[in-house]
Every structure is written in structure tokens, then in C-alpha cells.
Amino acid sequence: xxxxxxxxxxxxxxxxxxxxxxxxxxxxxxxxxxxxxxxxxxxxxxxxxxxxxxxxxxxxxxxxxxxxxxxxxxxxxxxxxxxxxxxxxxxxxxxxxxxxxxxxxxxxxxxxxxxxxxxxxxxxxxxxxxxxxxxxxxxxxxxxxxxxxxxxxxxxxxxxxxxxxxxxxxxxxxxxxxxxxxxxxxxx
Amino acid sequence: xxxxxxxxxxxxxxxxxxxxxxxxxxxxxxxxxxxxxxxxxxxxxxxxxxxxxxxxxxxxxxxxxxxxxxxxxxxxxxxxxxxxxxxxxxxxxxxxxxxxxxxxxxxxxxxxxxxxxxxxxxxxxxxxxxxxxxxxxxxxxxxxxxxxxxxxxxxxxxxxxxxxxxxxxxxxxxxxxxxxxxxxxxxx
Numbered sequence: 537x538x539x540x541x542x543x544x545x546x547x548x549x550x551x552x553x554x555x556x557x558x559x560x561x562x563x564x565x566x567x568x569x570x571x572x573x574x575x576x577x578x579x580x581x582x583x584x585x586x587x588x589x590x591x592x593x594x595x596x597x598x599x600x601x602x603x604x605x606x607x608x609x610x611x612x613x614x615x616x617x618x619x620x621x622x623x624x625x626x627x628x629x630x631x632x633x634x635x636x637x638x639x640x641x642x643x644x645x646x647x648x649x650x651x652x653x654x655x656x657x658x659x660x661x662x663x664x665x666x667x668x669x670x671x672x673x674x675x676x677x678x679x680x681x682x683x684x685x686x687x688x689x690x691x692x693x694x695x696x697x698x699x700x701x702x703x704x705x706x707x708x709x710x711x712x713x714x715x716x717x718x719x720x721x722x723x724x
Numbered sequence: 725x726x727x728x729x730x731x732x733x734x735x736x737x738x739x740x741x742x743x744x745x746x747x748x749x750x751x752x753x754x755x756x757x758x759x760x761x762x763x764x765x766x767x768x769x770x771x772x773x774x775x776x777x778x779x780x781x782x783x784x785x786x787x788x789x790x791x792x793x794x795x796x797x798x799x800x801x802x803x804x805x806x807x808x809x810x811x812x813x814x815x816x817x818x819x820x821x822x823x824x825x826x827x828x829x830x831x832x833x834x835x836x837x838x839x840x841x842x843x844x845x846x847x848x849x850x851x852x853x854x855x856x857x858x859x860x861x862x863x864x865x866x867x868x869x870x871x872x873x874x875x876x877x878x879x880x881x882x883x884x885x886x887x888x889x890x891x892x893x894x895x896x897x898x899x900x901x902x903x904x905x906x907x908x909x910x911x912x
């Protein structure tokens with residue numbers, strides 16, 4: 537694709553990312569995305585025929601952000617314990633945004649699962665990526681067979697704390713749960 | 725209100741409860757609720773002028789189910805530890821439904837919070853009721869100042885596990901996290 541086309545496609549995905557996070561996937565129309573991205577609506581159809589198409593691209597984008605943004609940064613730390621603590625800190629540092637609009641992964645999964653279908657499965661793939669990374673870190677920490685349960689526990693606690701932080705619009709809830717989770721990881 | 729009016733109102737709320745859980749609040753119309761409850765649409769407006777009105781009634785209904793259904797049952801147990809364990813067991817026993825359509829409280833809170841306003845605050849009140857009850861049980865267990873953090877941790881873990889169970893459509897995830905949480909509560 538030409539550079540200008542890649543730019544427009546990226547702008548559409550970034551606009552979708554922002555709007556879906558603010559108002560949910562169902563409440564976001566292709567027209568909203570066109571307006572937010574300043575790409576003419578007639579032009580949007582060149583890149584994405586349906587809203588589900590942009591949903592797939594959005595999930596792909598968020599997955600790449602996890603893999604190449606967050607993981608590659610945390611993986612620079614030599615100690616798996618420090619990597620897990622860095623992941624918890626990253627969520628806690630994001631608490632103001634979580635209070636405002638919730639976790640972009642959790643809220644999208646929850647919304648899409650009401651309808652089911654391939655888009656919901658693709659969204660759950662974001663959780664798979666997170667669980668696998670956490671599982672690998674706990675294995676490196678010598679947790680053996682308990683690793684996958686530890687990974688599940690940590691992701692569940694962070695997701696649940698995000699949900700409560702969002703419901704009460706109270707960033708201190710995430711901070712309190714993150715403190716407990718850091719103590720737990722340090723104690724292992 | 726006459727008995728037949730109370731019946732119709734209850735049928736509308738029960739229909740809303742079912743549909744909102746299956747397809748979300750935004751995706752449910754007053755017409756859907758009329759059809760599901762077999763109350764004529766023109767009649768629905770006698771009871772609920774807007775969808776937000778039925779949203780308020782639905783949250784009120786779910787709150788009453790928590791207070792007079794779940795709590796009153798668990799409160800019959802003399803030991804606060806057994807009460808907390810019963811609450812965890814109730815969520816775990818519900819894992820097949822959670823896998824299919826998620827937690828009715830968590831998913832509604834998450835969806836409504838995207839829009840904000842009084843309905844979102846009212847939905848968060850369901851979490852307040854749960855947190856207060858758990859807090860009281862941990863206090864009775866002698867956890868003192870740690871009680872509110874314990875309550876937050878338990879509710880967050882259950883909510884996060886529900887979310888993952890739903891995203892992967894896998895009831896065993898809830899079972900695994902519930903087992904861990906029961907061990908934790910037993911160890912306190």
C-alpha cells in the first residue's frame with residue numbers, strides 16, 4: 537500500500553480505538569469513526585467494508601501494542617519477578633484512565649461476547665496473549681505447574697480491579713489491589 | 725397497584741433482566757422487552773416511559789435479589805468464614821451461565837459506565853452492596869483494618885474470573901480461581 541493509504545488506515549484504526557474505548561463498540565458507527573479520523577465516510581469503505589472488519593483490525597492493533605509495546609519493554613528486565621511487577625505497575629499507573637473508561641481489553645471482550653461469533657473469539661485472543669506471557673514469567677520464577685493458575689489469578693485480579701475502579705470512578709481501588717498483588721508476587 | 729398491574733410490571737422487569745444479560749443494555753429495546761414479556765408495547769409506556777426507567781427498575785430488582793436472596797441465605801450460616809465460602813461457592817456453581825453470558829452485575833456496570841450518568845452510578849451501587857457485606861464478614865472474622873482490602877480483593881478476583889470465564893467460554897477458569905480463593909479464605 538502507498539504511504540498515504542497506510543496513514544488513512546492507521547488513522548481509522550486509531551479513531552476506532554479511541555471511540556470504542558469511550559463509548560463501546562456497539563455504540564460506535566462507521567460514520568463516527570470517519571468523523572473522528574477526518575477520513576470521508578465514502579472513503580472508509582475502501583478500507584473497511586463493515587464495522588466488524590474494523591473490529592478485527594482494532595483487535596489486531598491492540599494485540600500488536602501488547603506484544604511489541606508492553607511485552608518488549610518488560611522483557612528487557614532480566615528478572616521475571618521484576619517483569620511481572622512492571623506489568624502490575626503499568627496497570628496501576630494507568631488507573632486514572634481505567635477509572636474513566638475501564639480496561640480496553642476487558643470491556644471490549646465483555647461487550648463482544650454478548651453477541652458471540654468470530655470477533656468475540658478474536659477479542660479473547662488478547663487475553664490469551666497476556667495469560668501466556670504471565671505463565672511464562674511464573675515458569676521462569678520456578679513456579680512449575682502452579683504457573684498457569686498464578687497467571688490466571690493475576691490477570692483476573694487486575695481485570696476485576698479495573699472493572700471496580702471504573703464502576704466507582706475511583707483510581708485508589710486499583711492502587712490498593714495493585715499493592716496487594718505486588719506483595720503477593722514478591723512473596724513467591 | 726392492582727395485582728394484574730404488579731404482574732405486568734414484574735414481567736417487564738424479568739424480561740429486561742433476561743434480555744440485558746443476553747445481549748446487553750444498549751442492544752435491548754423497549755420493543756424487545758415488550759415482545760419477550762408478552763406485554764403490548766403501547767402498554768409498556770404505562771409502566772416505563774423510557775429505557776432508562778426500566779434500567780433503574782432492573783438495577784433495583786437485581787439489588788433486591790442480592791439483599792433478600794443471596795445475603796439472607798448466606799447470613800443463616802453462623803460462621804462468617806462459612807458465609808464468605810458460600811458466596812464463593814455460589815459464584816463457582818454459576819460458572820456455566822457465567823461462561824455463556826458473564827456476570828449480570830459486572831457486565832451491566834461496564835456497559836453503563838461508558839455513558840455515565842445516574843444509571844451508571846446506580847449500577848455501581850450493586851457492587852457497593854456486595855463490598856459492604858464482604859467487609860462486614862471479614863470484620864467479624866477479626867481482620868480489622870484489612871477487612872475492606874480483603875473485600876475488594878475477593879470481589880475483584882471473582883469479577884475478573886467471571887470476565888475471563890466469559891471471554892473464553894470456559895467454566896473451568898472460574899472453578900480454578902474459586903478453588904484458590906477458598907484456600908485463601910480458609911487460611912486467614
